[in-house]
Amino acid sequence: MMLSTAAISDVVAALNGPGDFYRPAHQVIYRAILDLHDRSGGETTPDPILVTGELATRGELQKAGGPTYLHTCVNAVPTAVNAEHYAEAVRDLAAFRKVVETGTRLTSQGYAAVGEAREVVQVAMAQLQALVAGTAEAAPKLSVADRWQEFIDDQEHGIDPRALDTPWPDINEVVQLLPGHLVTVGAATAGGKSLFGMNLAAHVALHRNRPVLVASMEMGGKELMARLTAAESGVYLERLVKHKLDDNDWDKIARVSDVMRNAHNFYLDDSATQTLSRLRARLRCMASRGHPPAMLVCDYLQLVTPENTKANANRAQEVGEISRGLKRLAGEFGIPVVALAQFNRGAAGRRPLVSDFKESSAIEQDSNVIILLYRELAEDGNDTGPVAGTVEAIISKNRSGPSGRVVPLAFQGHMARLSSMAWL
Structure with a gap:
């Protein structure tokens, strides 16, 4: 994302949000990149220098690992061509963490045996449904071409x-x-x-x-x-x-x-x-x-x-x-x-x-x-x-x-x- 403006849209489409990143530093950097991108109207690539300035203004530079870490992130990736693939890997790992977190939480609730069993089961089912909804890959139909037939059907x-x-x-x-x-x-x-x-x-x-x-x-x-x-x-x-x-x-x-x-x-x-x-x-x-x-x-x-x-x-x-x-x-x-x-x-x-x-x-x-x-x-x-x-x-x-x-x-x-x- 700090190498190519074009990569930003691919990454945003693949991720559910900043929370998909495991490290808090990466969440902070991701938000700063998106804010810079939005303010420039997508015209400027948020390179490490711009991102460093943005994080310093926010008072989050040290939380993000400092200027050296930003350059380390950029140097670790030779090209932005595979940005979408990397983002999908981040998203999938986040889904696995959610599975572990949900399983641990449900196990604790089961051993605690507090409240009515039916209510606990309903809450557990809701949490599992939320997990499924959050990890399902959606293919939204956003273009006018996709929406046209449904619109005409409604008119008829x-x-x-x-x-x-x-x-x-x-x-x-x-x-x-x-x-x-x-x-x-x-x-x-x-x-x-x-x-x-x-x-x-x-x-x-x-x-x-x-x-x-x-x-x-x-x-x-x-x-x-x-x-x-x-x-x-x-x-x-x-x-x-x-x-x-x-x-x-x-x-x-x-x-x-x-x-x-x-x-x-x-x-x-x-x-x-x-x-x-x-x-x-x-x-x-x-x-x-x-x-x-x-x-x-x-x-x-x-x-x-x-x-x-x-x-x-x-x-x-x-x-x-x-x-x-x-x-x-x-x-x-x-x-x-x-x-x-x-x-x-x-x-x-x-x-x-x-x-x-x-x-x-x-x-x-x-x-x-x-x-x-x-x-x-x-x-x-x-x-x-x-x-x-x-x-x-x-x-x-x-x-x-x-x-x-x-x-x-x-x-x-x-x-x-x-x-x-x-x-x-």
Whole structure:
């Protein structure tokens, strides 16, 4: 790379990143070379003299072994022609180290015998899946020639075949849930965002037969099941919560029983503490069980525990890390991620704005689609009875379609539903 600018692109394409190098000195040198290359627009070869200056400016020259070591590296390679071959060897050795590290870690976890065995096995499977994903050689189709036929096929279908629909026809006219997209649904407390997320997840999993993961930090498993059952069967939620069912209720439950018993592709994770790593592990676990995920619903974004922020990071930076992490999950698994999000207190009592998202503006930046929910309460302030209130779904941002549309939905809290007004 210090001999030829042309070699840099070959090396970057072959490696997974600086971490593929075993020696920290080589990782430092690699980053310095890439930064020099990027700043020059690829016009200048980052030779040992330039790299020495860059490392000195960063205060990392000694960490890299000093000027003498840089010249030693260059003199050890007679030509840059075989750069790609050398890089592939570095990548493969890094993969072998990861195998050893993963095996050692799993062995230690097995001997420790801490926690539930099923949970430990799931984590182990996720780590192995991560190892496979990290070492698999990909041949991405990046050229226009590669992408053209798929593009034309989509045009002939009239709708992107990868898109998921929602249970609300008026929203489907405007919004598509596409792979790699972060769809953020915001609402004030008790504004209907959990109902929106659960109704959407049930539609995709139960009525479109696509695997879905719901990660809820708001409600436990029994509460989620009560809401799901109420929405699908029409039994009043209060009767299910209080275990006071009459014969008519049991008849309604019987009609959806077979669907529920066979919903092996519908996953509900009610862990009170959730991280991006845990979500990734859950999604990989689904795939390993033969249910590659089609959608993730996170309830809700600001409750996810940050992992990688700096010690002096403020809350806005932490929420930004979570938002970007969810967007990366969408891209990594090729699925839409639906993130429910809380508004600031200032949004209460009025139609919300995108700026009302609690604790971070990064949510707006990272989202492909933003839907803001505004719930109008009944005059008595209570709309959980048989008379439905109204929730406005405001399409505030839509990178793949029109924005500004307001879709009215019927809030039927007594059956844990948001329904299309056209159905009433």
